[in-house]
Amino acid sequence: MKASWNGHVLATSEQTIVIENNHYFPPDSVDMDLLRENSRRSTCPWKGEAHYFDIVIEGNENRGAAWSYPHPKEGAAEIAGYIAFWKGVEITD
Numbered sequence: 033m034k035a036s037w038n039g040h041v042l043a044t045s046e047q048t049i050v051i052e053n054n055h056y057f058p059p060d061s062v063d064m065d066l067l068r069e070n071s072r073r074s075t076c077p078w079k080g081e082a083h084y085f086d087i088v089i090e091g092n093e094n095r096g097a098a099w100s101y102p103h104p105k106e107g108a109a110e111i112a113g114y115i116a117f118w119k120g121v122e123i124t125d
Contacts, residue, residue, distance in 0.1 A: 033045060033046070033055050033057070033123060033125060034123070034124050034125075035062075035122070036121065036122050036124070037089070037117075037120060037121045042066055042098075042121065043057040043062040043063065044061055045057050045061035047061070049110055049114060051108070051111060054116040054117075055116060055123050056111045056114035056115065056116045057114060057115050058114055059100075059113045059114065062115050066089055067085040067086070067087060067088070068085060068086045069083060069084070070086050070095065070096060072084040076101075078105060078107050079101050079104050079105060079111070080101055080104045080105040082100065083099065083101075083102055084098065084099045085098040085099065085115070094119055097117060097118060097119040097120065097121055098116065098117050098118075099115070099116055099118075100113060100115045101113075
């Protein structure tokens with residue numbers, strides 16, 4: 033799977049985990065130089081607290097377009113540290 037935004041590849045992996053129709057990419061498959069953690073947080077009743085990232089590429093910014101559960105609840109332990117995308121990020125095979 034590949035995650036891309038505005039023609040730039042953010043992540044590539046054959047080992048994504050799909051939960052609720054979202055592909056979670058392993059941390060080592062994501063180009064973290066293109067992401068900047070922000071202060072936004074949200075809580076999922078069964079996954080725990082999500083931390084959000086802005087995508088920043090060549091002066092363009094997509095705020096909160098990626099998220100991760102660094103310390104998920106037990107039921108979502110498999111996605112600890114994995115990163116998912118939305119807000120215009122294309123996920124393709």
